[in-house]
Amino acid sequence: MRLAIAYNIKKDTEEGLPEDFYAEWDDMDTIEGVREALASRHEEVELVEADAGAYEKLKTLKPQLVFNMAEGFFGESRESHLPAMMEMLGIPYTGSAPLTLALCLNKARAKQILSYCSIPNPEFFVIESISEDLPGANFPLIVKPLYEGSSKGIRDDSIVRSPAELRCKVSTVIDKYGQPALVEEYLEGREFTVALLGNGEELRVLPPVEINYSALPAGVNPIYSYEAKWILDRPETPLDIFTCPAKVDAELEGRITETAKRAFHALGVRDWCRTDMRLDSGGTPHVLELNPLPGILPDPKQNSCFPKAARAGGMDFTTLVNTVVEVARRRYGI
Ligand SMILES: Nc1ncnc2c1ncn2[C@@H]1O[C@H](COP(=O)(O)OP(=O)(O)O)[C@@H](O)[C@H]1O
Ligand SMILES: [Mg+2]
CATH class of the missing domain: 3.30.1490 (Dna Ligase; domain 1)
Incomplete structure (x- = not known):
């Protein structure tokens, strides 16, 4: 297949912007890792930066499918911009549609839908x-x-x-x-994140990851904060912060899995997603948020939940990335 990857690349933060402004964007190693993974199974993989020129580039290129990892620039619907362009151009793409991406990014809107569907959330x-x-x-x-x-x-x-x-x-x-x-x-119970892959009846739940707060230095609050994710956990000094598969009994695993699947369907997610969850004082899993554009770092030495869960489920990075493409193709029937 002729594929393209749509992405936003991390930049140095300009004066006047918060220091974490570009935290969601991908670095070149990640984009290159995804390109290599796709190129191992597909004849052509073009890189398309999802900037203001993306529409024209994709219109000219006309790939058969876009692997979408573009986080977008500004505003609460920024993750929807690239998929909306793809829909105008009639180009199939991996992952969720503009509506779902916008709903999940606005955490309150997502929570209203979860509550409507009686899915516990704080x-x-x-x-x-x-x-x-x-x-x-x-x-x-x-x-x-x-x-x-x-x-x-x-x-x-x-x-x-x-x-x-x-x-x-x-x-x-x-x-x-x-x-x-x-x-x-604030829920103080155990925290899990669950990677899901597929659609409909074929939705697959990968082994849950537990966020292991005992790995944080003493005195640091047990949340997956900016400090925990970006300052305390560095490639040269990685924190042992993820346990996967999480050590949970079958009953709790069943409840975590069920809640993650219900949330996936409630928000109309497609192909893949990572759902963050935390237990309340009674042990019930609550959904904190859904990530329908989950981060994926190719290097197994770096902490990245989705690839870690995939490895625990028997899938290396190349298989994971190509499975996302396969489930999208099956959904489109191409
Ligand atoms: N209601 C909550 N109760 C307890 N911890 C929370 C709650 N909301 C967020 N957190 C903590 O903050 C982290 C980041 O919150 P989250 O909503 O997932 O934001 P992000 O989109 O930045 O990942 C979570 O992984 C969790 O550790
Ligand atoms: Mg989160």
Whole structure:
């Protein structure tokens, strides 16, 4: 097949932007790793940077299928931009449609749908402006930007324990990220992330990954914060932060798996997705968010949940990337 990869490449952060502005974008090693994996099974694999010229490039190139890993530039629907172009051009692409990508990026919208489908998720409210009265709530709470990923805006101090801390953190999120703050009930139970691959009846759940908070230095809060993901865990000094397969009994694994699948279908996800979950004090898995454009680092030495879960399920990186293409082709019937 003639394939193209659509991506956004990490850049140095310009003056005036938050230091984590490009955290979600991929580096060249990742894009090259995906290209190599696809090139091992396909005759042609073009690289297309998903910038403002992407539409014209893809219109000229007319690939038979696009492997979509483009996170997009600006706004709460940025992950939908490239898939929307593909739909206008009639080019098949891997992964979810614009609606699902936009819904999952706006965590509150995703949570409304999860709640409608009776899928447990933490209680929440959204604050648009710091001049609003903050609702009364039981502490601790966690404050996050409404539409970010890759732990952007989630810091060790994002857990707040008083109205004053809440106000301060909400104000930081609104000012720094230029978007509303999502405030959630803080769940202190075990955390898992679950990789799913496929569609419909053929949806496959890979072995769950547990986030192992005992790997963090003493005094650091047990959340997968920006510090945990990008500062404490470095390729030269990796943290032993993921346990996969998670050590869970069959009953808990069943509940985690079932919740992840229900969330996948509720949001209309296609082909692949990683769902983050945390247990409440009664041991019930709650969905924190869905990642329908999951990060994939090719180097097994680097911590990357989806490839790790795939390896535990017997799939190396090359097989994983090509399986995403295969499930998309089956969905399109091409
Ligand atoms: N309601 C919550 N209760 C407990 N921990 C949470 C909650 N929401 C987020 N976290 C912690 O913060 C991390 C990042 O939050 P998440 O919503 O997954 O953001 P991102 O899109 O940046 O991955 C989670 O992996 C978890 O450790
Ligand atoms: Mg997450």
